[in-house]
Amino acid sequence: MAIAEQVPLKGGELNQALGSAVVGIYRVYLGRGPSSASTFHNDDVVVVVVRGVMSHAEKTLAHSGSGDDVTNMRQLLQQTMEADFRSAVERLTGRGVIAFISGDHVDPDIAVETFVLDGPI
């Protein structure tokens, strides 16, 4: 049984675990993780901000003026990872995720994963 299931994490410890989980899922699906990530939560909302998520190929496309295509592709990738994201957040917070809202920004290269829970942590 995982430690998180025995003693609920909170505060910075929970933020760190959430950030690690999201970064790990990024690595599994995309072959590489972001260069940095930070997580914070407030009441029933968890926000994970990751930086440096684009691959070299995506950066090349973005620099050539195809930033919208890169954003669309990243949205598809985030949708693909959604079930794993939700599962990790629910396991770590002990709450259900009622809404997952994901967004990207090309320059600077930042992605945000927002989770709205069914109650405060």
Next chain:
Amino acid sequence: MFHEPRPIMRDLNRTLNDAPLKGGELNAAVTSAIVGIHTNHLGRGPSSASTFHNENVVAVLMRDVMTQVEKTISRSGNGHAVSNMRHLYQQTMADEFKAAVERLTGRSVVAFISGNHVDPDIAVELFILDGAPGGD
């Protein structure tokens, strides 16, 4: 007939000489500004909204933002079309959102990331600043 959006009156008189807002006061001012811009452009505001910030990130959550038409379209299985349209709305309002957040935080917005969820009806506006708000 189209009407020009009304200027946001709340916080309009804040100047660089004012003491920077911080904590819950800053959160409340950002919420008022974003909801005001929503209301001016879309004809109605969300049923509730809340803002919180951490270091250089400001997050604004709004619930029940959809119009009756959007709800009807969404119920007919076209939630993706509603999401796309709302994303366009948010892009249209981006400059005003950023200006309000920059005025209230005293920081520049380096990235604005906007998102929607249809059911439950929630919209999120996230602002990445060039540093933590001056008052915090």
